[in-house]
Every structure is written in structure tokens, then in C-alpha cells.
Amino acid sequence: MKPKKKAAPTATTGTVMEPETLPVQPPKLKVLLVDDHPITRQGMKALVNQQPNLEVCGEADNAAYAIELVSKLQPDLAIVDIALKTTNGIELTKNIKVQAPNLPVLIVSMHDEGLYAERALRAGAMGYLMKQEAGEKIIQAIQRLLQGEIYLSDKIKEKMLHRFVNKKGDGMVFSIDTLSDREMEVFQLIGNGYSTRQIAQKLNLSSKTIDSYREHLKLKLNLESGAELVRHAIQWARNEGSI
Incomplete structure (x- = not known):
């Protein structure tokens, strides 16, 4: 007689395994x-x-x-x-x-x-x-x-901390701070040797508008001539860096 096969053991007690859950990633x-x-x-x-x-x-x-x-x-x-x-x-x-x-x-x-x-x-x-x-x-x-x-x-x-602490008496520093962002762009380009026509092309403005900015710059910086404006702009560009 062939030996009887033993029945597979059945679990009567035990722990039910929960499916593993991955941590939820926060949105990027x-x-x-x-x-x-x-x-x-x-x-x-x-x-x-x-x-x-x-x-x-x-x-x-x-x-x-x-x-x-x-x-x-x-x-x-x-x-x-x-x-x-x-x-x-x-x-x-x-x-x-x-x-x-x-x-x-x-x-x-x-x-x-x-x-x-x-x-x-x-x-x-x-x-x-x-x-x-x-x-x-x-x-x-x-x-x-x-x-x-x-x-x-x-x-x-x-640099900002030194400016705050020392409060330099150089009128040019405070005058520069009064310029609008567009005026600052024009001033910087003048200092880097751009002509009125070149500045107009770079900023997509007319030459007449750039001439108006030049006049505003002279008034705000208390400069008497266009040559003086160019000289101050070149000096500023050398000190502060070029575009």
C-alpha cells in the first residue's frame, strides 16, 4: 500500500499582513x-x-x-x-x-x-x-x-552695510540713487561708450527720447553739459562695472 499523503497544514491562527503603503510625496x-x-x-x-x-x-x-x-x-x-x-x-x-x-x-x-x-x-x-x-x-x-x-x-x-554705516557724503552717490531704473540704464550705457542712436536701438526707444533722458540726467545729477555727463557716466561705469 502506498503511504497516504499528508495534508498540508492549515493556519488556524496568525497575523493578517497589511499591504505596504509608500510614503506620500509632497507636491513639488x-x-x-x-x-x-x-x-x-x-x-x-x-x-x-x-x-x-x-x-x-x-x-x-x-x-x-x-x-x-x-x-x-x-x-x-x-x-x-x-x-x-x-x-x-x-x-x-x-x-x-x-x-x-x-x-x-x-x-x-x-x-x-x-x-x-x-x-x-x-x-x-x-x-x-x-x-x-x-x-x-x-x-x-x-x-x-x-x-x-x-x-x-x-x-x-x-557693500550695502558699509553704505548704511558710513553714509558717504559724496553727493554723486545719493544723486545716482534718485535715478529711475530707465534713467540708470541710459546713464550706464553712456558710461560704456554708447551713442544716443545706439542706446535708442538697444532700448527700443527713439533718439529723441534718449536725448530727453540725457537732459533729465543732467538736471538730477546737477551737471552743466553733455560732456560733463559723459565724464561722470564713464567714471561711474569704471567704478561699478560694465553692462
Whole structure:
């Protein structure tokens, strides 16, 4: 006789295994890129998207489309270049802050921080970063802004602190601070050797408008002639850096 097969043991008691649940990942924070250079946007997008808590939600190459995307996408942070096709990033920042007062804006630009960082902060930006440093520091800057902090280089923070503490008596320093952003652009371009016609082409304005800006600059800076304006502009550009 063949031996009888033993019946498989049946479990009468035991613990019911619950299916394993994975931790829920928080939604990524959305970053809007505003820059008129596609290659620059592509590089920044790659850096941002590598971060576990960040993603680029939209890209714009001009101010009008940027404003549209701010309303449509509701980003958590905007990265804005100063040099755009139709306006500058500082003016765009002012418009963004009217539409979305709580949206942190990081200015990333090739322009000298000594000239534009303070203006960017006055316009409502929370940080300023030079493009040549952006690759290694942009993520640090983004995370700082998302925590509600201001991001500036140590160099510009020290410069601003010295200006506050020392309160230089140089009338030129205080006069420069009274210029509008557009007047500052014209003044800087004069200092870098641009003619009236070249400035008009660069800023998409008429030569007549640039001549008016020159007159306003002479009045605000208490200068008597166009030659004196050029001399002061060149001196300022050498001290503060070129566009």
C-alpha cells in the first residue's frame, strides 16, 4: 500500500499582513523661468528639475507672457533676467509684485550686482545672483527665497552695510540713487561708450527720447553739459562695472 499523503497544514491562527503603503510625496514647488535666451533657460531648467522638491512649471522670453503665466500657473517662485526683449527685469518684477505680492522673485543676470542688486530689492525681488555664479549657487538661492529669506552675495551685502554705516557724503552717490531704473540704464550705457542712436536701438526707444533722458540726467545729477555727463557716466561705469 502506498503511504497516504499528508495534508498540508492549515493556519488556524496568525497575523493578517497589511499591504505596504509608500510614503506620500509632497507636491513639488513650481518655478517660473523668465529669460530671452533659450539655452540659458534650458540649463536652468535642468538644474531645477534635478531637485526632488522643485520643478519648472513654465518658461517665458518676454514680460507680457511672464505676467500671463504668473496668473495662469500660480508659481511658487519666479526667476527673472534683467535683459528682456521689450522691458527690463526690474520693471517686470514691479509688475509681478502688483499681481502676486507674495511671489518670491530671484533676479539672475549678467549685469553687475553692485549696480542693480539694490534696485532689484527695491523693486520687490528677494534675491540677486550673477549669471556666472548661477550654476553653483542658484539652487541655494532658490531654497533660501522659498524659506522667506533674502539672497545676496557676501560682497554686495558688505557693500550695502558699509553704505548704511558710513553714509558717504559724496553727493554723486545719493544723486545716482534718485535715478529711475530707465534713467540708470541710459546713464550706464553712456558710461560704456554708447551713442544716443545706439542706446535708442538697444532700448527700443527713439533718439529723441534718449536725448530727453540725457537732459533729465543732467538736471538730477546737477551737471552743466553733455560732456560733463559723459565724464561722470564713464567714471561711474569704471567704478561699478560694465553692462
